[in-house]
Amino acid sequence: MRHTDFVRAALTVILAACCQPAFAKCGGVDYSWGADGLAKAHDFVITILLYVVYVCYAVAGIVSVIASLQIYFKINAGEEGWKKEIMMVVGAILFIIGATVV
Structure with a gap:
């Protein structure tokens, strides 16, 4: 028998002996x-x-206000992609509201 096998067997016996008092205490709990x-x-x-x-x-309200301002500035500057931004903001807000319902 090697040294590690002996240590493993000794630890198993010690842990098994220590667990018995813990199991005995389970029945004495007052569940009233x-x-x-x-x-x-x-x-x-x-x-x-x-x-x-x-x-x-x-958070959904704050995101909608900030995103609406960004979209407004993008439209006034004549940049492209503002329709995509609107769809992303609407999707994000619907997700946040839907996640709170779930």
Whole structure:
């Protein structure tokens, strides 16, 4: 038997012996507060989700204003490709709004 095999076998025995007390503690947990804790976690997640949706709407509004100004300047300068820019902005805003719905 090589030294590494002996060390591996010894570690396996030690870890198996250490895990037994951890398994024994699993049955002593009081789950009577579980429903209240789950309800509080649900309320917290929904509240945070609403804030994330509002932030996404704000980002969509800011992107639309800035992109609209850029498109306006591009049209006044007589540059080409402003139709493509409009389609990209509309697609980006629809994606942000659609992602918040999903």
